[in-house]
Amino acid sequence: MDAVIEVDSLTKRFGRTVAVDGLSFAVPRGSIVGFLGPNGSGKTTTLRTVLGLTVPTAGRAMVEGRPYAALPEPARVIGAVLDAAQFHPGRTGRDHLRVFAKAAGVSRSRVDVLLRLVGLDEAAGRRVRGYSLGMRQRLSLATALLGDPRILILDEPANGLDPQGIRWLRDFLRDRRDEGRTVLVSSHVLSEVAQVVDEVLVLHRGRLVAQGRVEELTAHPRQTLEDVFLDLTRETSR
Numbered sequence: 001m002d003a004v005i006e007v008d009s010l011t012k013r014f015g016r017t018v019a020v021d022g023l024s025f026a027v028p029r030g031s032i033v034g035f036l037g038p039n040g041s042g043k044t045t046t047l048r049t050v051l052g053l054t055v056p057t058a059g060r061a062m063v064e065g066r067p068y069a070a071l072p073e074p075a076r077v078i079g080a081v082l083d084a085a086q087f088h089p090g091r092t093g094r095d096h097l098r099v100f101a102k103a104a105g106v107s108r109s110r111v112d113v114l115l116r117l118v119g120l121d122e123a124a125g126r127r128v129r130g131y132s133l134g135m136r137q138r139l140s141l142a143t144a145l146l147g148d149p150r151i152l153i154l155d156e157p158a159n160g161l162d163p164q165g166i167r168w169l170r171d172f173l174r175d176r177r178d179e180g181r182t183v184l185v186s187s188h189v190l191s192e193v194a195q196v197v198d199e200v201l202v203l204h205r206g207r208l209v210a211q212g213r214v215e216e217l218t219a220h221p222r223q224t225l226e227d228v229f230l231d232l233t234r235e236t237s238r
């Protein structure tokens with residue numbers, strides 16, 4: 001397998017909390033992988049480690065064979081939407097992207113390409129303070145794509161989106177995959193991503209409890225992925 005992300009025996013402790021507990025997995029190139037688990041199961045911590053934002057207690061996370069910090073042109077390799085991005089409310093969507101494009105050494109012309117791609121071209125001249133949550137998510141996605149990265153990491157991108165927004169997001173992810181990109185997308189609500197993912201990783205209390213293609217995990221014809229997920233992550237209160 002041509003793995004673009006490899007997590008190897010990763011452990012992260014915060015004081016006495018074990019957020020990630022000996023986690024290993026690989027993400028194949030050109031796939032959409034769902035990173036699933038209930039609240040507090042360690043998804044964000046893992047994704048932050050892949051992006052070099054959290055230092056592991058033990059183990060490692062590699063991107064295209066190197067730790068994030070050793071990537072020669074990280075913006076061209078991996079783009080991320082981690083949490084509801086912070087936008088300057090008085091800035092227009094276009095200005096927001098221009099500021100980030102400049103910082104990333106990306107040409108201004110790419111800003112308009114991306115605004116069209118995420119369907120914000122008409123709203124680009126409006127201030128972000130008037131944007132809906134869905135529009136902010138689109139702007140975050142455009143920001144993550146500035147460097148034309150081969151890999152996208154999205155932490156709970158469907159949070160707060162309405163059904164149209166979720167459908168738009170699914171189509172958007174499929175289109176990125178069909179361009180040959182790899183997407184690792186986390187969610188604690190399985191139904192948001194079940195239709196679009198090629199594979200899922202199910203996390204529970206910092207450990208991998210299942211990994212595989214959706215149809216492999218739902219061996220029984222009447223069993224849905226939701227059933228499997230709930231079974232695997234029962235007694236989740238922590």
Ligand SMILES: Nc1ncnc2c1ncn2[C@@H]1O[C@H](COP(=O)(O)OP(=O)(O)OP(=O)(O)O)[C@@H](O)[C@H]1O
Nearest residue numbers: 014017019037038039040041042043044045046188
């Ligand atoms: N900076 C931190 N300091 C202390 N504890 C932390 C920190 N970050 C995460 N944790 C703890 O580590 C555990 C895993 O958290 P994490 O955010 O990785 O889970 P998650 O699966 O992303 O959850 P959610 O779906 O709620 O975002 C939780 O118990 C959390 O409280």
